[in-house]
Amino acid sequence: MGRKLLLDKAHVENIRQYDVYRQNGGYRSVEKALKSMSPDAVTEEVKKSGLRGRGGAGFPTGMKWSFLAKPEGVPRYLVVNADESEPGTFKDRYLMEFIPHLLIEGMIVASFALGSTRSYIYIRGEYAWIVGILEQAIAEARQNGWLGKNILGSGFDCDIYVQRGAGAYICGEETALLESLEGKRGNPRIKPPFPAVKGLWDCPTVVNNVETISAVVPIINEGGDEYAKIGVGRSTGTKLISACGNIKKPGVYEIDMTISVEEFIYSDEYCGGIANGKRLKACIPGGSSVPILPANLLLKTAKGEKRIMNYESLSDGGFATGSMMGSGGFIVLDEDQCVVRHTYTLARFYRHESCGQCSPCREGTGWMEKILWNLESGKGKSSDIDLLWDIQRKIEGNTICPLGDAAAWPVAAAIRHFRDEFEWHVTNAAESQTRNFGLAHYANELPVAPASV
Amino acid sequence: MSEPSKLFKVTIDNITVEVEPGTTILMAARKIGGDVAPPTMCFYSKLKGSGGKCRTCLVEVSAGSTADPRPMPKLVASCRTNVMDGMIVKNITSERVLDARAGVVEFLLLNHPLDCPICDQAGECHLQDLGYEHGKAGTRYEFKRRTFEKEDIGPYIQLHMTRCILCYRCTYVADQLTNNRVHGVLERGDHAEISTYISKSIDSEFSGNMIDVCPVGALTDKTFRFKNRVWFTKPVDAHRDCPTCCGKVTLWQRGDDVLRVTARKDEWGEVQSYDGKPGWICNTCRFDKKHTADWVIEGPTKIDRHSVISQGHYVGLQQPKETVQAVMGGRAPKLLMDIHSVSDVNSVDISALPGPATSKTFDKKNQ
Numbered sequence: 001m002g003r004k005l006l007l008d009k010a011h012v013e014n015i016r017q018y019d020v021y022r023q024n025g026g027y028r029s030v031e032k033a034l035k036s037m038s039p040d041a042v043t044e045e046v047k048k049s050g051l052r053g054r055g056g057a058g059f060p061t062g063m064k065w066s067f068l069a070k071p072e073g074v075p076r077y078l079v080v081n082a083d084e085s086e087p088g089t090f091k092d093r094y095l096m097e098f099i100p101h102l103l104i105e106g107m108i109v110a111s112f113a114l115g116s117t118r119s120y121i122y123i124r125g126e127y128a129w130i131v132g133i134l135e136q137a138i139a140e141a142r143q144n145g146w147l148g149k150n151i152l153g154s155g156f157d158c159d160i161y162v163q164r165g166a167g168a169y170i171c172g173e174e175t176a177l178l179e180s181l182e183g184k185r186g187n188p189r190i191k192p193p194f195p196a197v198k199g200l201w202d203c204p205t206v207v208n209n210v211e212t213i214s215a216v217v218p219i220i221n222e223g224g225d226e227y228a229k230i231g232v233g234r235s236t237g238t239k240l241i242s243a244c245g246n247i248k249k250p251g252v253y254e255i256d257m258t259i260s261v262e263e264f265i266y267s268d269e270y271c272g273g274i275a276n277g278k279r280l281k282a283c284i285p286g287g288s289s290v291p292i293l294p295a296n297l298l299l300k301t302a303k304g305e306k307r308i309m310n311y312e313s314l315s316d317g318g319f320a321t322g323s324m325m326g327s328g329g330f331i332v333l334d335e336d337q338c339v340v341r342h343t344y345t346l347a348r349f350y351r352h353e354s355c356g357q358c359s360p361c362r363e364g365t366g367w368m369e370k371i372l373w374n375l376e377s378g379k380g381k382s383s384d385i386d387l388l389w390d391i392q393r394k395i396e397g398n399t400i401c402p403l404g405d406a407a408a409w410p411v412a413a414a415i416r417h418f419r420d421e422f423e424w425h426v427t428n429a430a431e432s433q434t435r436n437f438g439l440a441h442y443a444n445e446l447p448v449a450p451a452s453v
Numbered sequence: 454m455s456e457p458s459k460l461f462k463v464t465i466d467n468i469t470v471e472v473e474p475g476t477t478i479l480m481a482a483r484k485i486g487g488d489v490a491p492p493t494m495c496f497y498s499k500l501k502g503s504g505g506k507c508r509t510c511l512v513e514v515s516a517g518s519t520a521d522p523r524p525m526p527k528l529v530a531s532c533r534t535n536v537m538d539g540m541i542v543k544n545i546t547s548e549r550v551l552d553a554r555a556g557v558v559e560f561l562l563l564n565h566p567l568d569c570p571i572c573d574q575a576g577e578c579h580l581q582d583l584g585y586e587h588g589k590a591g592t593r594y595e596f597k598r599r600t601f602e603k604e605d606i607g608p609y610i611q612l613h614m615t616r617c618i619l620c621y622r623c624t625y626v627a628d629q630l631t632n633n634r635v636h637g638v639l640e641r642g643d644h645a646e647i648s649t650y651i652s653k654s655i656d657s658e659f660s661g662n663m664i665d666v667c668p669v670g671a672l673t674d675k676t677f678r679f680k681n682r683v684w685f686t687k688p689v690d691a692h693r694d695c696p697t698c699c700g701k702v703t704l705w706q707r708g709d710d711v712l713r714v715t716a717r718k719d720e721w722g723e724v725q726s727y728d729g730k731p732g733w734i735c736n737t738c739r740f741d742k743k744h745t746a747d748w749v750i751e752g753p754t755k756i757d758r759h760s761v762i763s764q765g766h767y768v769g770l771q772q773p774k775e776t777v778q779a780v781m782g783g784r785a786p787k788l789l790m791d792i793h794s795v796s797d798v799n800s801v802d803i804s805a806l807p808g809p810a811t812s813k814t815f816d817k818k819n820q
C-alpha cells in the first residue's frame with residue numbers, strides 16, 4: 001500500500017475541526033516555515049520536491065513560484081483554483097470537504113513564500129456547501145493566530161477570502177478565473193501578459209490548484225527531497241485520482257505514481273475491477289479533456305510496456321497512442337458503452353461551456369455537437385467522420401485558451417481509436433439505434449513493433 | 454536628450470521592416486502594407502484592449518528572435534503579439550496560415566445569415582471582403598443557422614444580432630467613448646449575444662461610433678436604413694465646426710440628398726486619426742445634420758479602387774459586347790419573365806451618367 005500524504009488523516013473523526021486537526025499535527029508546516037525559513041527557502045523546498053501542478057497542465061510548481069514578478073510596492077496574490085468543473089474530476093471537493101484545514105495550512109505557507117497578504121479561494125458555485133466548511137476553517141485559523149496580522153510574531157500578515165463562482169467551467173481557466181474574481185465576465189484573457197506578471201487587478205499572481213497547494217504541507221514538513229523520493233522520474237509525490245464510471249468502487253484515491261493502470265482498475269485497494277462482470281472497453285485517464293484510450297492501449301503502451309499511473313507513462317506515445325494525466329479524473333467505460341454517444345455528450349458539454357470569445361471554439365464546438373448528434377441518432381453520413389476530423393483540427397491550437405483544444409482532443413481521439421464504431425453507426429444506422437457496437441476488438445492484444453535499435 | 458531607442462528588425466513574408474519595440478506583428482505588417490497585412494475582424498488600433506478574438510490575423514512565427522530563433526509552435530494572433538528583434542513571420546507565404554484562416558472564415562460564416570441582399574452593410578462589409586479574399590466557395594454546414602430574439606436598442610442604431618461576429622469592438626467603444634456602457638455580451642458560447650441588459654436604449658452622445666466600428670451589418674444606422682445601397686451613393690468629405698467632436702466626416706450623398714453621415718475611414722477601414730487622435734464623431738453630426746447646408750464640403754472621398762463603392766459611379770464603364778444570345782450560340786434565354794421590361798434600372802444607361810444615379814434619374818417624367 002502506497003503512502004498517503006494528503007488523505008491519511010482525512011477520515012479521523014471531526015478532523016474538520018481545528019482542535020482535532022491541530023492535535024493530529026496540523027499547522028506544523030506554518031510554524032516551520034514562518035519561524036525557521038525565508039520565503040525563498042520555502043520556494044526552494046517546493047522546487048526540490050518536483051511537485052507539478054495538479055490542475056491539469058502539470059507545470060512544475062516551484063518554477064511557477066519563482067517566475068512571480070516582484071516589483072517594489074505592488075501587492076502580489078495567491079489564488080487557489082477550486083473551480084473543479086472538468087467532467088470526471090472531483091478530487092478537490094473531497095479534500096476540501098473532509099480536511100479543509102489542510103488547504104488553509106498550505107495556503108498560509110504558500111502565501112508566505114509568495115508574499116501574498118490577501119489570498120483567495122475561487123470555488124465553483126455548485127460547491128455551495130463547501131464554502132461554509134472553508135469559511136469555518138478560516139475563522140478557526142484566524143482565532144488561533146494562524147491568519148491575521150503578524151502571524152506567530154513573524155511580521156507576516158495574511159488573510160484568506162472565499163469567492164464563489166456562478167456556474168461556468170471556463171472560470172477554471174486561470175485568467176477567466178481572475179476576470180471573474182474581479183467581478184467581470186469570465187472570459188479568458190489574451191496572453192501574454194501572464195498572471196505571474198499581470199494577474200489579479202493587474203498585480204503579479206500565482207494561480208494553483210487545491211491539491212497542489214495542499215501538497216505544500218507535507219513538502220515543508222518532510223522536506224522537498226523526502227517528497228521527491230516518492231514516485232518515479234518527474235512524477236513525484238502522491239496524486240489524487242477521482243475514479244468513476246463502470247467500476248466497482250468509484251471514489252477518490254491517493255496513489256503514489258508507481259502503480260500500473262491495470263492494478264489501479266482491478267485491485268481491491270482501488271477501483272475493484274469492472275462492475276457487473278463486464279469487460280473494460282475504454283478509459284479517459286485524466287478528466288474529460290484528455291484523449292480517450294481503448295483498453296488495449298490503456299493497459300500497455302504501444303511499446304508493449306505496462307502503463308503506469310504517472311505523467312510520463314500516461315502520455316507515452318503522444319496523442320497517437322497515449323493520453324495524459326490531466327486533472328486525475330479517471331473515467332472507465334465498459335463494453336456496454338457507446339463511444340459515439342459518449343463523444344457526443346462531451347461535445348455537448350464543451351459547446352455549452354465555451355465562452356464564445358474566439359470564432360473557432362464558439363462556432364466549431366456547436367458544429368461538432370450537431371454532427372455527432374446526427375451520427376449518434378442514425379442520421380450520419382460517412383463523410384461526417386472526416387468532416388469532424390477536419391473541424392477539430394481547425395479548432396486545435398488556434399484559440400485563445402485551451403478550452404478549444406480540450407473540445408477538439410476528445411473528438412480526435414475517439415475517431416483515431418474508434419473509427420470502426422463511428423463507421424458502424426453510419427453503415428448500420430437502424431441497428432445502431434437498438435444496440436451498441438460492444439467491445440469489438442478494442443481489448444485485443446496489439447502487435448508490438450520490434451524495438452528499433 | 455535621450456538616446457534614440459533601438460529599432461527592431463522583423464521580416465514578414467520575406468520583407469524586412471524596422472519598427473519601434475512594442476509594435477505588434479500586425480502593425481509592422483501594415484507598415485509593409487498590401488497582402489502582407491493580415492486581415493482583422495476584431496482588432497481596432499484605436500480601441501484599447503481590442504483584438505485576439507476572431508483569429509483571422511493568425512500568422513506563423515518561424516523564428517522568434519535573433520537571440521532565440523526557435524519557431525513558435527502555434528500560430529499566433531498577430532494583432533496581440535509583439536515583434537522581437539530578428540523575428541521572422543510568415544503570413545501569406547505559410548500554408549498553415551492559409552489553411553487555418555480559411556477555417557476561421559468558415560467558422561465566422563457558419564451561422565451568418567448571408568442576407569447581404571437586404572443588409573445595409575453590403576458593399577462595405579469586412580466579412581464580405583474576408584470571405585471573398587480568404588474563404589472557400591460553398592459551405593459544409595448543413596444545419597439551421599442560429600437566430601435571436603429581436604431587440605430594439607434605441608432610435609439611432611439597428612441591431613441585427615444574427616449578423617454579429619462577436620468582435621467586442623462595440624463594447625470597447627461604449628467603454629472608452631461614452632460615460633456609461635449599457636450594452637454588452639450576454640450568455641456564452643454560440644448562444645452569446647450583444648444586448649442591453651433588460652432592453653435598455655443606447656443613447657450616449659458618442660454611441661453612433663459603434664456603427665462605424667462594427668465590421669458587419671450587426672449595427673447599422675437606423676436613419677439610413679434601406680435608404681440606398683452604399684455603392685449608389687457618392688461619398689464626399691466635409692466638416693463643420695462642432696463643439697462636441699472633431700466635426701470631420703464623410704457625407705454619403707445621392708444627388709443633393711445627404712443620406713448618411715459617418716466618420717472618415719482610413720485604408721484599414723478604421724476611423725481616421727488627426728494629429729494622433731481618432732476622429733470619432735458625435736451623434737449630432739451623425740444623425741441630425743443631414744443637409745448639405747450644415748456642412749463645408751471638401752471634395753470627393755478617396756475610396757480604394759478595388760472597393761465596390763468605387764464601382765458605383767459607373768463612369769466610363771464599357772458595356773459588354775456579347776449578348777446572352779451570342780454566348781448561347783444564337784438561342785434566346787428561356788425566361789419566365791423578361792426582367793428588362795419591368796425594371797427601371799434597365800431603362801437608363803447608367804454608364805452614360807456623369808455621376809451616381811439618383812431617384813430622379815429613374816423618374817419617368819425625365820425620360
Ligand SMILES: Cc1cc2nc3c(=O)[nH]c(=O)nc-3n(C[C@H](O)[C@H](O)[C@H](O)COP(=O)(O)O)c2cc1C
Binds near residue numbers: 053055170212402403
Ligand atoms: C477550460 C479550463 C478549465 C480549467 N479548470 C480548472 C479547474 O477547475 N481547476 C484547476 O485547478 N485548474 C483548472 N484549469 C487549469 C488552470 O488554468 C491552471 O492551469 C491551474 O489552475 C494551475 O494550477 P496548478 O499549476 O496547480 O495545476 C482549467 C483550464 C482550462 C483551460
Ligand code: SF4
Binds near residue numbers: 402
Ligand atoms: S477557446 Fe473557447 S473558451 Fe477559450 S477563449 Fe476561445 S471561445 Fe472562450
Ligand code: SF4
Binds near residue numbers: 618621663667672
Ligand atoms: S455588434 Fe458588431 S461591433 Fe458589436 S460585437 Fe457584434 S460584430 Fe462586433
Ligand code: FES
Binds near residue numbers: 492510533
Ligand atoms: S484581428 Fe487579431 S484576432 Fe481578430
